[in-house]
Amino acid sequence: MRKPDDRLSVGQVDEQIPDPWPLRHLELRTPRLSLRPDDDEGLRELAVVGARGVHPPEEMPFSIPWTDQPVDELVRGTVQHFWSLRAAIKPESWTVNFLIRREGRVMGIQSVTGADFAVTREVSTGSWLGREYQGQGFGTEMRTAVLLLAFDYLGALTARSAAFTDNPTSLAISRKLGYRADGCSIHARRGARATEIRLLLTSEQLVRPQWTLDVAGLDGCRAQLRAG
Numbered sequence: 001m002r003k004p005d006d007r008l009s010v011g012q013v014d015e016q017i018p019d020p021w022p023l024r025h026l027e028l029r030t031p032r033l034s035l036r037p038d039d040d041e042g043l044r045e046l047a048v049v050g051a052r053g054v055h056p057p058e059e060m061p062f063s064i065p066w067t068d069q070p071v072d073e074l075v076r077g078t079v080q081h082f083w084s085l086r087a088a089i090k091p092e093s094w095t096v097n098f099l100i101r102r103e104g105r106v107m108g109i110q111s112v113t114g115a116d117f118a119v120t121r122e123v124s125t126g127s128w129l130g131r132e133y134q135g136q137g138f139g140t141e142m143r144t145a146v147l148l149l150a151f152d153y154l155g156a157l158t159a160r161s162a163a164f165t166d167n168p169t170s171l172a173i174s175r176k177l178g179y180r181a182d183g184c185s186i187h188a189r190r191g192a193r194a195t196e197i198r199l200l201l202t203s204e205q206l207v208r209p210q211w212t213l214d215v216a217g218l219d220g221c222r223a224q225l226r227a228g
């Protein structure tokens with residue numbers, strides 16, 4: 001409970017004021033990509049990328065079929081979805097949504113979620129790229145980046161992913177990076193039964209890339225993520 005004399009005083013030096021959003025300083029760099037937690041300008045760009053198409057219309061890689069919405073709802077819904085996750089970040093429960101940029105242009109998103117991370121030491125991930133950016137190895141590169149962040153910088157022990165049985169691309173990336181099948185879950189997808197394969201990766205099983213990850217601005221984020 002805060003005491004009345006705990007209040008910040010007018011003119012108090014900036015360094016004594018806690019930073020409510022230290023994640024704005026975080027950046028991961030791979031050979032081709034920059035990954036930064038979402039910002040409003042980038043989310044607007046991401047929503048436009050999403051509206052241009054993420055998958056063929058006859059496919060549905062997502063358990064919540066957000067890409068089935070009309071364009072104006074999809075654009076607003078995309079931005080509001082990521083705002084809601086950003087607004088809900090707290091040490092016991094967080095999702096960091098990294099905007100994926102190449103040469104300054106937003107191409108997609110890579111999410112990392114931790115629940116009671118200080119105890120579980122487990123993350124789960126999810127991602128998508130605009131269709132025009134797929135099939136060039138970016139999906140592998142961005143997933144690898146957040147796995148290296150989780151295992152090597154945050155102290156994660158395990159990472160989870162999941163993909164429908166008819167999503168060979170996502171499953172291929174998981175296989176390539178060393179994940180093992182860990183059961184399945186059943187969904188009602190567009191009104192039909194669909195099976196999602198759960199995947200589990202330990203830090204030892206990760207198939208490491210040839211490149212090294214550059215990480216900047218992480219120290220100020222550790223308390224917010226309860227990371228070691």
Ligand SMILES: CC(C)(COP(=O)(O)OP(=O)(O)OC[C@H]1O[C@@H](n2cnc3c(N)ncnc32)[C@H](O)[C@@H]1OP(=O)(O)O)[C@@H](O)C(=O)NCCC(=O)NCCS
Binds near residue numbers: 163
């Ligand atoms: C999933 C996604 C992020 C992957 O990104 P990407 O840049 O297209 O993937 P990459 O190019 O890095 O790798 C794709 C791998 O899948 C493999 N692949 C693609 N189609 C395949 C098929 N039909 N069967 C087997 N492997 C296949 C490719 O050969 C490649 O592996 P390789 O590098 O060993 O050759 C992207 O395709 C996407 O956004 N898809 C739509 C949304 C989605 O499915 N999100 C994930 C939900 S779980």
